[in-house]
Each structure stands twice: as structure tokens, then as C-alpha cells.
Amino acid sequence: MSHEALAITLFLVFVGLTLVLTVRASRQTKDATDFYAGGRSFSAAQNGLAIGGDYMSAASFLGIAGIIALSGYDGFLYSIGFLVAWLVALLLVAELMRNSGKFTMADVLAFRMSPRPVRTAAGVSTIIVSVFYLLAQMVGAGALVALLFGLTGEAAKALTIVGVGILMIVYVVVGGMKGTTWVQIVKAVLLMGGATLITLLVLGKYGFNLSSLLSEAASQSGKGDAFLEPGLKYGTEAQGLAGKLDLISLGLALVLGTAGLPHILIRFYTVPTARDARKSVLWGIGIIGVFYLLTLVLGFGAAALVGSKEIAASNAAGNTAAPLLAEKIGDIVFGGVGGTILLAFIAAVAFATILAVVAGLTLASSSSVAHDLYAHVIRKGKATEKEEVRVAKISAFVIGAISIVLGIFAQKLNVAFLVALAFAVAASGNLPAILYSLFWKRFNTAGAVSAIYGGLGSAVLLVIFSPVVSGKVGPDGKSTALFPDGVDFHWFPLENPGLVSIPLGFLFGYLGTILSKEYRADKYTEMEVRSLTGIGAEKASPH
Amino acid sequence: MSSAPEEITVYEEVRARPEFAELRRRFRSFVFPVTVAFLVWYLLYVVLSGWARGFMGQQVLGSINVALVFGLLQFVSTFAIAYWYSRYAGSRLDPLAENLREEADR
Numbered sequence: 001m002s003h004e005a006l007a008i009t010l011f012l013v014f015v016g017l018t019l020v021l022t023v024r025a026s027r028q029t030k031d032a033t034d035f036y037a038g039g040r041s042f043s044a045a046q047n048g049l050a051i052g053g054d055y056m057s058a059a060s061f062l063g064i065a066g067i068i069a070l071s072g073y074d075g076f077l078y079s080i081g082f083l084v085a086w087l088v089a090l091l092l093v094a095e096l097m098r099n100s101g102k103f104t105m106a107d108v109l110a111f112r113m114s115p116r117p118v119r120t121a122a123g124v125s126t127i128i129v130s131v132f133y134l135l136a137q138m139v140g141a142g143a144l145v146a147l148l149f150g151l152t153g154e155a156a157k158a159l160t161i162v163g164v165g166i167l168m169i170v171y172v173v174v175g176g177m178k179g180t181t182w183v184q185i186v187k188a189v190l191l192m193g194g195a196t197l198i199t200l201l202v203l204g205k206y207g208f209n210l211s212s213l214l215s216e217a218a219s220q221s222g223k224g225d226a227f228l229e230p231g232l233k234y235g236t237e238a239q240g241l242a243g244k245l246d247l248i249s250l251g252l253a254l255v256l257g258t259a260g261l262p263h264i265l266i267r268f269y270t271v272p273t274a275r276d277a278r279k280s281v282l283w284g285i286g287i288i289g290v291f292y293l294l295t296l297v298l299g300f301g302a303a304a305l306v307g308s309k310e311i312a313a314s315n316a317a318g319n320t321a322a323p324l325l326a327e328k329i330g331d332i333v334f335g336g337v338g339g340t341i342l343l344a345f346i347a348a349v350a351f352a353t354i355l356a357v358v359a360g361l362t363l364a365s366s367s368s369v370a371h372d373l374y375a376h377v378i379r380k381g382k383a384t385e386k387e388e389v390r391v392a393k394i395s396a397f398v399i400g401a402i403s404i405v406l407g408i409f410a411q412k413l414n415v416a417f418l419v420a421l422a423f424a425v426a427a428s429g430n431l432p433a434i435l436y437s438l439f440w441k442r443f444n445t446a447g448a449v450s451a452i453y454g455g456l457g458s459a460v461l462l463v464i465f466s467p468v469v470s471g472k473v474g475p476d477g478k479s480t481a482l483f484p485d486g487v488d489f490h491w492f493p494l495e496n497p498g499l500v501s502i503p504l505g506f507l508f509g510y511l512g513t514i515l516s517k518e519y520r521a522d523k524y525t526e527m528e529v530r531s532l533t534g535i536g537a538e539k540a541s542p543h
Numbered sequence: 544m545s546s547a548p549e550e551i552t553v554y555e556e557v558r559a560r561p562e563f564a565e566l567r568r569r570f571r572s573f574v575f576p577v578t579v580a581f582l583v584w585y586l587l588y589v590v591l592s593g594w595a596r597g598f599m600g601q602q603v604l605g606s607i608n609v610a611l612v613f614g615l616l617q618f619v620s621t622f623a624i625a626y627w628y629s630r631y632a633g634s635r636l637d638p639l640a641e642n643l644r645e646e647a648d649r
Contacts, residue, residue, distance in 0.1 A: 073610055073611070073614075076611075076614050077589070077592060077614075080585070080588070080614055080617045080618070081585075081589075083617070083618065083621055084581065084585045084617060084621055086621070086625075087578070087581050087621060087624055087625065088578065090625055090628060091573075091574040091577060091578055091628060092574060092578060210607065211604060211605030211606045211607050212605070212606075214605075214606035214607065214611075215605065215606040218606060225600065225602075225606075225608075226600075228600075228606060228608055228610070228611065229596060229599055229600040229608060229610050230592035230593070230596060230599055230610055231592070231593075231596050235592075235593045244593040244594065247589060247592065247593045248586070248589055248590065248593065251585070251586070251589035252586075255582070255585055275632075275637060278629060278632060279629070281625075282625055282626075282629055285621065285622065285625045286622070286625075289618055289621060289622060292618075293618065522555070525554050525555055525558045526554040528558065528567070529554040529557045529558050529563065530554065532563075532566055532567060532570060532640065533557065533563070533566070533640045533643045533644055533647070534640060534644055535553065535554070535557060535643065535644055535647045536553075536554075
């Protein structure tokens with residue numbers, strides 16, 4: 001059996017299993033709380049695994065291992081930012097959000113404000129962040145099928161995107177939050193299992209001596225000790241000051257973005273109490289932290305055993321480093337068949353990873369369309385639960401279909417910046433609004449609306465005028481920006497807007513607040529008491 | 544969740560209790576300084592990665608250099624703070640919040 005056939009078989013087993021779980025979940029999904037929040041009945045450990053499954057995207061599994069394999073240490077900077085970010089969620093957001101919200105991020109923001117403008121802003125921001133992120137995953141899926149199965153035709157890529165899109169719609173529409181959560185749990189277990197197995201095999205090859213693995217990676221990379229130090233990819237000496245500021249900017253967006261990502265925030269609603277939300281973040285931190293330690297070994301292992309040249313030849317961004325390493329180490333330890341089996345397994349896991357993440361994103365954005373925009377803005381809170389859930393399902397179809405079409409058309413574009421942009425928007429627009437809303441008594445409607453639109457607008461505008469969209473050239477003098485050679489309208493020197501747009505988001509929120517007279521102390525009292533004690537917080541479904 | 548007048552009184556009543564002031568003080572006096580500390584610690588790491596490459600490249604043990612140790616310490620500090628906070632919340636915050644909830648139910 002070829003590795004392609006085996007990988008497809010394993011992937012179909014995953015799809016079959018998750019569809020069974022989804023159908024089972026659909027039988028237990030009776031009301032809006034079930035659909036949006038899984039009945040708030042998941043345990044802390046289950047939700048912790050699902051947080052891991054929601055968060056560890058293909059970008060972090062294949063992408064970070066690839067950056068480490070090609071550029072060494074710099075990939076590790078990403079892992080650290082992605083992990084430390086969870087402390088913001090743990091200390092400042094998770095429990096308070098669980099106590100004061102219901103289904104979406106906007107529930108917390110609109111708690112003591114005029115609901116319509118705030119829900120509109122939060123809904124727009126949720127949809128923008130989620131769809132950017134979704135699109136990047138869809139395009140990644142198309143690229144992955146070509147790399148892993150040797151199917152390079154446009155038709156094969158398009159078909160893959162359609163398939164991924166249909167599956168994610170089915171998970172969300174049929175299974176709601178319960179189905180999506182189970183997909184994420186199964187994926188997290190598979191991903192952790194696969195990554196642990198390969199890491200142990202690689203470390204075993206080097207007698208569990210990290211230093212000898214590192215020195216082999218450094219010598220195979222052809223870059224020597226510099227491969228083990230920061231500076232080969234981000235903030236290189238050649239890029240000068242702008243490059244180094246870009247590094248800080250990226251670091252800020254990573255660490256502050258996570259606690260503003262809507263698809264992560266809605267996971268806190270799936271457990272019975274704030275205490276469980278805290279515990280599930282602890283589980284999440286454990287799982288995600290161990291995973292990033294594993295990717296460190298995977299990346300350096302790929303550099304040492306496969307070699308940077310072969311990895312770069314397979315995919316310029318290094319996205320196939322982990323699968324190639326799986327094949328190589330399987331071959332070394334178990335012989336040729338072992339290599340085929342491990343490669344197939346990791347390829348199937350990579351697809352499972354994409355599916356779990358896109359399902360979470362589709363759920364977050366369709367929930368916001370239905371609960372925020374439809375039920376509260378259009379129907380002014382008069383929609384019944386049934387109508388709301390029906391609109392959520394229709395939205396999942398529409399958002400899924402739009403992502404499929406955009407994903408196919410974006411196939412040839414370099415969309416890596418979309419994930420960075422999603423984090424920047426989340427950190428610049430959503431996080432200031434969330435923190436002000438939870439901790440600042442004076443904060444009001446004008447403040448929330450200006451924080452979201454101001455932060456979101458600054459991040460998007462700065463990216464449009466950054467070298468990522470126009471004017472960036474590779475070492476060969478050809479354009480590596482979104483626009484081709486000859487088009488250059490960039491004036492903002494950094495690729496990541498965070499360093500400027502995050503402070504702007506906080507500033508807009510502050511100015512918007514103090515320039516408006518609205519001040520509702522009574523509602524803040526309610527929110528403060530509720531968020532800290534859980535009095536009046538949404539309860540778990542009885543069934 | 545509804546803004547019925549009697550419910551507002553419950554919140555205002557709880558807000559006025561000294562136990563609530565204590566809960567709020569314990570929560571804020573933990574999370575604010577710790578957040579500032581880990582953000583500074585993280586930014587120090589990012590800044591050193593950009594501007595102190597000679598230092599970061601110094602080898603500590605075989606091929607293991609300061610940059611790797613510093614990075615791994617970020618993992619250690621993240622795990623430690625998460626564990627510390629859960630212990631703190633379990634012993635210093637949860638009992639107070641629970642008491643206030645029970646009294647409000649009565």
C-alpha cells in the first residue's frame with residue numbers, strides 16, 4: 001500500500017469516527033445553550049483538550065516545525081509567544097468571561113452598554129478575525145494535499161478545499177458546539193500522540209542527548225551555530241532597526257492576540273462554572289506547552305535528519321518538514337514500511353488538525369451572526385431560541401460556502417499574513433474592549449465601539465500599507481508581497497502592525513470613553529459582582 | 544441576567560459587603576502585578592533576542608545556548624504561574640466567592 005492510500009484510509013477513519021460523534025452530539029443538542037455552548041456540560045479536562053485542538057492549527061504544527069527546520073531558533077519565538085499568551089487568558093479573561101457572558105464575545109462587551117452598536121462592532125470584528133483565520137487554513141489545506149499526496153493539479157486542490165469546507169459545515173450544522181468539541185478532542189489526542197511518538201524516536205536516535213541533536217541540526221543546516229541562535233529569520237541584521245521592531249511587534253500580537261480570538265473565547269462557555277473554565281485553561285496550557293516543546297524537537301530533528309536542502313526543495317516555507325521527518329525516522333527505526341506508515345499517519349493528523357480548527361472558526365463566526373447580529377441587532381432581542389439556532393445553521397452554510405469559494409481563488413496568493421493579521425486585529429480591537437469592559441468602571445458604549453473599530457481599522461490599514469501587501473522583495477529581487485513586481489505603495493515599514501495598532505486600540509477605547517457622557521455605575525456593579533462571584537451566571541443545562 | 548429591579552439590589556447588596564471588597568482586593572492584587580511581571584519577563588526575552596545576540600548565543604552546555612535556556616525558562620515560568628494562580632484561586636478566592644453566592648441565594 002502506498003503512503004498516499006494509507007494516509008487517505010487513516011483520514012477516512014478519522015472522518016468516520018468524528019461523524020459518528022457528531023451525529024451522537026446532535027441527538028443531545030436540543031436548545032440554544034446546547035448548540036452554542038455544548039450545554040455548558042463539558043468537564044475541565046475535556047474542554048482543556050478541546051482548547052488545545054482549537055488552538056494548535058496546522059500553521060503551528062507544520063508551520064513552526066518548518067520555520068525551525070529552515071531558520072532554526074526563530075521558529076521557537078513563535079511557540080513562546082503562543083504559549084505565554086495563555087496567561088493573559090487565564091488571569092484576566094477566562095473566569096470573568098464565563099461568569100458574565102452567555103454565548104459570544106459580544107455578550108460580555110454589550111453587558112453594560114447599548115447593545116446594538118456594541119454587538120454590531122463585536123460581530124463585525126468576530127467575523128473578520130474568524131474568516132481571515134479560516135481562509136488561511138483553507139488555503140493551507142489545498143497546499144498540503146499537493147505536498148503530501150503529490151496531487152499538484154488545480155482541480156485536486158480545489159476539490160480538497162470543497163471537501164474540507166463541506167465537512168466543517170456538517171460538523172457545525174449537525175453537531176453544534178458538542179460535535180465541534182468532540183472533533184477537537186479527538187484531533188488533540190491524535191496530534192499529541194503523533195508528535196510525542198516522533199519526538200521520542202528522534203530523541204532516541206540521539207541517545208536522548210538534546211545537545212547532540214542540536215549540534216547535528218546546526219551542522220546539517222550549513223549555518224553553523226547561528227542556526228541555534230535568534231536572528232536568521234526575524235529581525236536579521238540586514239533588515240536593520242525595522243526588522244528588530246518587527247520582531248517586537250510580532251511578539252506583542254502573539255502574546256496579546258490569543259485572549260481576543262472569538263473562537264477561543266467561546267470555549268470558556270462550554271463548562272459548568274468559572275472554576276472549570278480556569279481548570280480547563282490549565283489543562284490547555286499543559287497540553288499546548290508540551291506540544292510546542294515537541295515541535296522544537298521535530299523542527300531541529302527535521303533539520304538534522306532530513307536536511308534543510310531537501311525540506312526547502314519540497315516546500316519553500318518548510319511546511320513539509322514534520323511529515324518528511326516522520327518518513328525518515330520511521331525508515332531509520334523500523335525500515336521502509338515504518339516510514340510509509342508514519343508519514344501516512346502524520347499526513348492524516350495534519351488534515352484532522354485543519355478540520356478541527358476550521359470547524360471551531362465556523363462555529364464562532366456563525367454564532368456571532370445569529371446571536372449578535374440577527375437576534376440582538378436586527379430582531380432587537382425578540383427572536384426565539386429556535387429562530388436563533390436556525391439562523392446560526394444557515395450562517396454556517398453561508399460562511400462555509402464563502403470560505404470555500406475564497407479559498408479556491410486565494411490558492412495562488414501568499415496568505416501567511418492572514419493569521420498574523422487575525423492575531424493583530426484580535427489584540428488591537430477585541431482585547432482592549434474586553435479588558436476595559438471587565439475592569440474599567442467608566443467604560444461605555446462609545447469607548448467599546450471606538451476600541452473595536454479603531455483597533456481593527458488601524459491593524460487592517462497598516463497591513464494594507466505594509467511591505468507584506470506591496471513592495472517586499474525576496475533575495476532574488478522578485479516580489480514576495482501580495483502584489484506583483486512593480487507595484488509598491490507601502491509606507492509603513494513593519495510587516496506586523498501590533499506595535500502601533502495595539503496601543504492605538506487602547507487609546508481609541510480610552511478617548512471614546514471620556515469623550516462620551518454615558519456612565520452606568522449600576523450596570524458595572526452588577527457586572528463586577530457577577531464576574532467575580534458567579535452570582536447570576538449562566539448555568540449548565542440540566543440534561 | 545435580566546435587569547429586574549430586585550436583582551439589581553442583590554448585586555448592590557453584595558457589592559457593599561466587606562467580604563466582596565476582600566475578594567476583589569485579593570483577585571486584583573494577584574492578577575495585576577503577575578500580569579505585568581510575566582509581560583515584562585516575556586518582552587525582555589523578545590528584546591534580548593533582537594538586540595543581545597552575542598549574549599543569547601553563548602553556549603551553556605554543549606550546543607545548548609543561553610537563547611534556548613531563556614526560551615525554556617519562559618515555558619517553566621508559564622507553567623509555574625498557571626499552577627501558582629490555580630493554588631491561590633482555590634484557597635484564597637473560591638471560598639469567598641462561594642460564601643457570597645450562598646448568601647445571595649438565601
